[in-house]
Amino acid sequence: MNCFEIEGGHRLKGEITPQGAKNEALQVICAVLLTSDTVRINNIPDIVDVNNLIDLLGVMGVVINRINRNTCEFTAADVNLEFLQSVDFKKRASSLRGSIMIMGPLLARFGKAYFPKPGGDKIGRRRLDTHFIGFEKLGATFNFDAEDIFYTVEASAMKGTYMLLDEASVTGTANILMAAVLTPGKTTIYNAACEPYLQQLSKMLISMGAKISGVGSNLLEIEGVSELKGCDHTILPDMIEVGSFIGMAAMTSSEITIKNVGVEQLGIIPMMFQRMGINLQVVGDDIYIPTQEHYEIDTFIDGSIMTIADAPWPGLTPDLLSVFLVVATQAKGSVLIHQKMFESRLFFVDKLIDMGARIILCDPHRATVIGLNKENALRGANLTSPDIRAGVALLIAALSAQGKSTIQNIEQIDRGYQNIDGRLQNLGARIKRI
Known part of the structure; x- marks a missing residue:
């Protein structure tokens, strides 16, 4: 030690x-799972939490080209969904709270996502209800295995809807937003978090082809698209x-x-x-x-x-x-x-x-x-x-x-x-x- x-x-x-902003990095790196194209992210902070998330994506099958310590290219063309049920995944993901935001992209693109209870700072209760209630409103089915402390969300078909978040959760808003951009129809998220991190995530998604309005406010409107493309993004x-x-x-x-x-x-x-x-x-x-x-x-x-x-x-x-x-x-x-x-x-x-x-x-x-x-x-x-x-x-x-x-x-x-x-x-x- x-x-x-x-x-x-x-x-x-x-x-x-x-x-570069840690909290933004965790969001935008998870967003690379939304496309099979290459996404380049600049000004990535060279810190443990972010590097662990990048390593996690790598073992999930994302091709990672680390140009330097602060610039990285991600290509999520071949994601190994079976790995998400493995002991190795549970161990890696449970040590990093920010990795909970892989669920929204996986649900949107593949119709299913799995996740163990996330770790992170011991600073008090940090509930995840907002994330899963949002997924359910989009049409997903949520299951929690209390014995294994493992979350599962699956959806054969999702549809845009109106939702009022019970709290302006930053990671909850990010997760639901990423799930909504590939969901058919119009999704309205009221009481959305509007931190600069969310604004940056929204701008990145828009550059990938997403249709999002209300960026910077607590009322987001998303028109689902069929696919997203790659982009070049710089972290604040x-x-x-x-x-x-x-x-x-x-x-x-x-x-x-x-x-x-x-x-x-x-x-x-x-x-x-x-x-x-x-x-x-x-x-x-x-x-x-x-x-x-x-x-x-x-x-x-x-x-x-x-x-x-x-x-x-x-x-x-x-x-x-x-x-x-x-x-x-x-x-x-x-x-x-x-x-x-x-x-x-x-x-x-x-x-x-x-x-x-x-x-x-x-x-x-x-x-x-x-x-x-x-x-x-x-x-x-x-x-x-x-x-x-x-x-x-x-x-x-x-x-x-x-x-x-x-x-x-x-x-x-x-x-x-x-x-x-x-x-x-x-x-x-x-x-x-x-």
Whole structure:
């Protein structure tokens, strides 16, 4: 097992470029199963979760031409459906939550799909009802083997229909959308997720010949087509990395320029960091964060404590709440962090408290942070990464802390962040992979 050794308390300086968006990559790579033509995808993040998905498609029979670490061509002309019932498939697919999105394309193109209970971060309940209810509305039959924890969907014929999703699930919307593009008739999806990842998936599908309207809204309309062709698609910069680097700069009082961030797709992320008191400047498609000795959390107009909560797009993505929480520990003022979607994502705060942070965990969804205003630095500590986003939050804390920190279980961080130690070393961070 690898770990990070970090000597904190040092300022960083320089430029850093975000990787391709992990969440988009998982969707668009699954979409290659919709056609027998070659699909080329650019700006793929070279991270564990994405590489595992590519490997999974390879053993399913998809021909993969990896042009370089960030560009890949996929040809799904001969998919081995029998492999989907094998022990090897169950083992591979169950370790990667994002691979659940192979079901929509397989159902649309071949009329059947199989999947084990998916893995991923242990951040609370992440139900799959939305996916399967959507498939059933399109005409598929759903079966769940409780003993083997194995999902099966099959359809001899599907037909477009109207559906109102019970929640604006990102992966659920993506799965149903991919199933609908090859389904005869008109499908209307209301309360659809509309994150930039979904917009990118929709644009890719349209370039393949799909007929989709309402892209960027919560009402999608799809006219089914008989087949899709290949395309060339480029993944957006990862907004979660952009937010992580903004928080890292603030916590370490560093001067950093984040290059090619895709400003128009960041939504309210820059504004929310500004409400944390962080000075950032948008220069073209870059974000410049100057050195700040102190930053002060805003309050609401009536003077009450600021609340930062996650919400479906265009609200604040839940993947950044861990970063906002750790950044608040060294701010002036207080903030209530409200993680509405997942009930286990705040359980890493005990590690920050051990480092000297002032945090009250109100319940599984809410934590109040009383900022130290950088008057008392966090202390180095032995830490363990519980999930991808909490892992990066702890990494940010360690970089700002006085003394040496060790972070165990960094395989979690590697699942979502490409060569994070090497890129931070280029900024002057004292971090070693042991």
